[in-house]
Amino acid sequence: MTRSPSRPSRRVALRTAALLGACTLLPRHALAAEFPARPVRMVVPLPPGGATDVVGRLMAQKLGELWKQSVIVDNKPGAGTIVGTQVIARAPADGYTFGIVISAFTINPSLRTDLPYDTVKDFTPLSLLGFPVIALVAVPSFPADDVKGLIEKARAKPGSVSFASLGIGTATQLAGELMNVRTNAGMVHIPYNGSAPAYNDLLSGRVPVGFVLLDSALPHVRAGKLKVLGITNARRSRIYPDYPTIGETIPGYSLESLFGFVAPAGLPAPVGAKLSSDLIKVMQMPDVRQRLAELSVEPVGSSAADFAATIRSEITKWAPVVKAAGIKAE
Structure with a gap:
């Protein structure tokens, strides 16, 4: 005959279950407060020395000062920024790898049918930094x-x-x-x-x-x-x-570029929110805005949701331009 657990045993079991549940929830709630607990990698999909690299290093320096952690710039050039962007997509979705993207991020979906990632589904948009000249x-x-x-x-x-x-x-x-x-x-x-x-x-x-x-x-x-x-x-x-x-000189001619930040898809919401808010915080610093102006970049610092909408609209905008120009990926 199976004996039912005594009342004290039930209390112990309930307390244990509650404790285990709290431990399970704790990392998720504490994630944003603890992040980053170690150095962070910022992927730049172009070589060192160019304007994109300079902007990336400026942001890395300021984020490092804010976080009291190193933000390591990792240049991964190649294939029209696809090499570096793929590194971001395939990184663990823990916030410790994110990267800068440029207009190629929203142009490549119209240019290539063999992208090794989905521009919309495989990334977590963080913020639109601004528009370079x-x-x-x-x-x-x-x-x-x-x-x-x-x-x-x-x-x-x-x-x-x-x-x-x-x-x-x-x-x-x-x-x-x-x-x-x-x-x-x-x-x-x-x-x-x-x-x-x-x-x-x-x-x-x-x-x-x-x-x-x-x-x-x-x-x-x-x-x-x-x-x-x-x-x-x-x-x-x-x-x-x-x-x-x-x-x-050419009526109707205009073309705007962009700088923005993305992380891998599946990023925990608290970490994504912290990354986004801290990027915006850095972009609102007067010395950063001044430096971006010197770099011929009009700073924006949009929300993650606004940047996600921008990505979708830019993909739609570039498609007819690529077709009209007859551009082919090499």
Whole structure:
């Protein structure tokens, strides 16, 4: 005959179950308060030295000061930012790996059918950092000082003018391809894995013009080694109003880029909320906003939900541009 447990035994069992339940819940509730308890990795999907890398290192430094933990920048360039972005997607969803993404993140879904991740499903959006300024630059010897002159030269002999970009599928490539579509300029695209290798060929004259982030170009412009023909933004930069927009020459032309932060999908909600709020907190620091302005980035610092909506809208926006330009992944 089976004996029913005594009343004291039942009390002990109930207390044990309650204690176990509390222990199970404790890590989830304590997760955000304890995070980060060790160094954190920030993946940058482009090589060191470019504007994206500079922005990433600025944010890493400030987050490290806020958290009293090291934030290690891990550059993973390649395949139009896909290599580094895949590293983020495949990392453990614990908050200790997150990364910066650029416009290629929302362009690649229209450009490639073989992405090793789902841009919407495999990531946790954290915050939209801001919008950098893309500039069309040329070597000083290039026989045109403005967009009109560039178009005339390119049209005169299609295929004679090549333009550098920061990689296949990046906004810098689409900036040139969009110009080709709007003007029949016939420029030839030369992709590079980031700013540093692009500038190697631009400064040596191997490629005469390029679409690059304005901040990374400015030291070369000030040194007289490059000249700015125009910027891709819809309006003139508030920081550098003397640079004309390409749209002032090509009606309707405009192209905005972006910087944002994402983590792997499945991130615990408390950790995701802390990462997002701390990124926003850093972006609201006056010295950070000033530095971002110096880097030609208009800071935003959006919520995670707003950035998720931006990602979806950008994917939708780029699809017809990629199709119209006939861009093919290599």
